[in-house]
Amino acid sequence: MRVRIAILTMLLMISGSVPSLAQQVYVICFGEYEANCKAHDNYQYCYVDPEKVATNLCQQSGMSGKHNLVETSKYGGNKCGYSIIRVICR
Numbered sequence: 001m002r003v004r005i006a007i008l009t010m011l012l013m014i015s016g017s018v019p020s021l022a023q024q025v026y027v028i029c030f031g032e033y034e035a036n037c038k039a040h041d042n043y044q045y046c047y048v049d050p051e052k053v054a055t056n057l058c059q060q061s062g063m064s065g066k067h068n069l070v071e072t073s074k075y076g077g078n079k080c081g082y083s084i085i086r087v088i089c090r
Helices: 002-015 048-058
Strands: 024-030 042-044 067-075 080-089
Touching: 024 048, 042 048, 048 067, 048 080
Parallel strands: 024 042
Antiparallel strands: 024 080, 067 080
16 A cells, blocks of 8 residues: 555656645845845835735745745945845745
8 A cells, every 4th residue: 555655646746746845935125226236036115014025926926925034135225225135935
């Protein structure tokens, strides 16, 4: 019985029928001017809620909307400064 289950699991994995455990990652820049942002995938103006942006991005990519946020960089400038935040969708 175990051998049959193992073989079935392998066949499902090969066929692509098993959901992937891959994560979607986005880098978002928050600040006044996008041109002053370091490398990023998504731009948001000052004072936008990172949690809401992350939830929306993750849901748009077909995932649950759950995520982890990591601020990788923060620097001053213009109206509100700049933050680079990495979103890891789960």
